[in-house]
Each structure stands twice: as structure tokens, then as C-alpha cells.
Amino acid sequence: MQSGSKQEQRGATMLGMLTIVAILGLAVYAGIRLVPMYMDHYAVVRAMQDTAKSLQGGDVSPGAIRTALSARWTVDYISNIAANEIAVTPVPEGLEMRAAYEARAPFIANIWLVLEFDDAVVVKSGGGL
Numbered sequence: 001m002q003s004g005s006k007q008e009q010r011g012a013t014m015l016g017m018l019t020i021v022a023i024l025g026l027a028v029y030a031g032i033r034l035v036p037m038y039m040d041h042y043a044v045v046r047a048m049q050d051t052a053k054s055l056q057g058g059d060v061s062p063g064a065i066r067t068a069l070s071a072r073w074t075v076d077y078i079s080n081i082a083a084n085e086i087a088v089t090p091v092p093e094g095l096e097m098r099a100a101y102e103a104r105a106p107f108i109a110n111i112w113l114v115l116e117f118d119d120a121v122v123v124k125s126g127g128g129l
Contacts, residue, residue, distance in 0.1 A: 033113055037103040040080045041117050047072035048086070048097050048121040056124050060095060062088040065123060069097070094125035 012020075051068045069083040080103040087098040100118040107113050 030107065030113060033105045033107060034115070037080060037105060037113075037115050040078055040103065041115070043076045043078050044081060044099050044117070045119050045121075047076055047078065048099065048119070052097070052121045052123045058125070060123050060125055062095065065095060065097060091122060093122050095123045097121050097123065 047069060051065060051072060055064065055068060065088050066083060066086070069086055072078075073083040081099055081101040085099075085101065087096075087100070089096050089098070098118070098120040101116075103115045103117065105113045
């Protein structure tokens with residue numbers, strides 16, 4: 001004798017399947033909105049690192065750093081932060097470039113996705129590497 005009949009053995013209901021599809025759809029949509037912000041962020045970090053490598057070892061000034069960053073911003077189409085918003089401050093090793101900013105993307109209606117980034121790269125001056 002079998003313990004259960006076909007009517008007792010049910011799979012997921014249509015409502016359950018729609019709920020799962022809706023949750024997965026929102027996750028995919030969020031990913032689609034977040035990926036460009038992360039790509040832009042990686043371009044910012046790469047631009048700062050490349051600028052630090054190209055200017056390393058010489059006598060650099062904040063103006064020279066900003067000029068080099070502006071050129072890289074144009075080439076890489078960076079949009080979440082402007083090159084003149086990068087803070088350039090003296091540190092014992094040389095000059096530090098710091099990109100501290102928020103990136104925002106609309107999600108649904110008045111809900112926004114917000115990412116905070118804070119990265120620093122040091123341009124070593126003098127003869128030190």
C-alpha cells in the first residue's frame with residue numbers, strides 16, 4: 001500500500017514560481033544597474049595607479065597630477081567622479097591621490113542603489129620606488 005496519493009504530492013504552485021521569478025528578476029536588474037558603476041570605479045583606480053606609475057620618482061606637483069588625471073579621465077570615459085574631485089595631499093612618501101565618492105543609480109521608482117568608494121594611491125617623489 002502506498003503512503004501518498006498524487007493529490008497529496010504537489011510541486012511549487014504558480015504563485016510560488018512567480019515569486020521566485022520576480023526575486024531573480026530584481027536581482028538581475030540590480031546587477032545590470034551596479035556593474036557599470038563598478039566598471040567606472042575600476043577605471044578610476046586604474047587611472048590613478050597608471051598616473052602614479054608614470055609620475056613616480058620625479059618632482060611632482062598637484063597640478064601635474066591633475067593634468068595627467070584629466071587626460072586619463074577623457075580617454076577612459078569616467079563619469080561618476082570628475083578628475084578635479086580627486087584630493088591630492090602631501091604624505092611623507094610623496095603625494096597621495098584619494099578618490100572618495102558615492103555612485104548612484106536609479107533602481108525602481110524612488111529607490112536608488114548607492115555605492116561608496118574610497119581609494120588612495122601614493123605618487124612617490126624623489127628617488128624612492
